Amino acid sequence: MELTFQALEIDKAGRKWATLFAQLWPAYRRWYLSDGLEQRPTYVACRDAIAAHMPELLQTYERLCDWAGGGDLAARFLSLWKPPAYISGCSQVVWLGERPLLIRNYDYAPALSDGLIMKTRFGRTSVLAMTDCMWGVLDGVNERGLAISLTFGGRKTVGPGFGIPLILRYVLETCSTVAQATETLSSIPTHMAYNVTVVDRGGRFATAYLAPDRKPVVKAVAYATNHQGRIEWHDHARATATLEREQFLHFRINDPDMTEDALIAAFAKPPLYTNAYRTGFGTIYTAVYDPVAGTARFIWPDGSWDLSVDGFAEGRMPITFQSGTRAVG
Structure with a gap:
């Protein structure tokens, strides 16, 4: 099993991040929908949750949504509000x-x-x-x-x-x-x-x-x-x-x-x-x-x-x- 670690500096234009998102999004999309779309919150609920609990991140969140192409599902995923369960060690x-x-x-x-x-x-x-x-x-x-x-x-x-x-x-x-x-x-x-x-x-x-x-x-x-x-x-x-x-x-x-x-x-x-x-x-x-x-x-x-x-x-x-x-x- 191999994994290539990458170190990237993300600039204000977001081009490198957008390229990375396009590469990783298919796998993350499958994970995000693993319990069914009906289990995931709406975009409005996701944005409202960030605005309520982490308002200093709201502008960055909206910028990332734009870099990701402005899609509804991607924006919901990027909020990480009520995501599927996941488990690690550490x-x-x-x-x-x-x-x-x-x-x-x-x-x-x-x-x-x-x-x-x-x-x-x-x-x-x-x-x-x-x-x-x-x-x-x-x-x-x-x-x-x-x-x-x-x-x-x-x-x-x-x-x-x-x-x-x-x-x-x-x-x-x-x-x-x-x-x-x-x-x-x-x-x-x-x-x-x-x-x-x-x-x-x-x-x-x-x-x-x-x-x-x-x-x-x-x-x-x-x-x-x-x-x-x-x-x-x-x-x-x-x-x-x-x-x-x-x-x-x-x-x-x-x-x-x-x-x-x-x-x-x-x-x-x-x-x-x-x-x-x-x-x-x-x-x-x-x-x-x-x-x-x-x-x-x-x-x-x-x-x-x-x-x-x-x-x-x-x-x-x-x-x-x-x-x-x-x-x-």
Whole structure:
């Protein structure tokens, strides 16, 4: 299995983004209609939801709709309001050494991953992020010194809300500190359960536990895997070894002999790293974000790629994934 990662800087004209949208839209269209058109909200409902919950994104949203060709269905998809359910794995941790870092593994199926790293300045803030759904954020950093990452929360509940990648985009577009980020995360409805970890250049950090049917919970916790307190979806927990990964991270960051390099290296080995790609929970990449320097390092077993908000360079990185038995646990 192969995936070519791309790093693109999106300019105000949007030509590169429009070309990319034309390439990816057929697959996203199938996914968006997977439950039937009648399950998706109308364009008016989608636009109204963004205007109500993320008004600073409304102008960008409308610009992207134009770049996508102005179609009704594409505009509804781009809102990520009440999208189909989707599930991933993932582990993430904040490291406070000489500088704060956010380190994470993204676990998913290569065939369903965009592999798209975008440098954008849609509004007043430059953002460097691994993207999903054409402009949503899986993890990233902004020029204000804020880094953010998500993991699935391990619950089946689906409700009215946004797909979490758009919420992360909004945080990076509008927030500078962990306090601002957690307040924002707590104010926007999410359609599924997710754990979002944030760290700023001052070394402040938090994890927000979000769900469509519960009030948000924010704790000064430096790590997250795929559950929210107690295990509620036992099959998923066993398949992804969420408890083992959480305990592993807990002990590593509380080990007085732990170093930055050793912690990053641990993400390339079990239980954090998995090659179970055929079941949809293989490690697609490790990301290391430095909110002080505004940099990102993406790491694979056979290479790495360094990018920066200030010194961003476009490029491509082909990666081959070797599937095997479940490498976690």
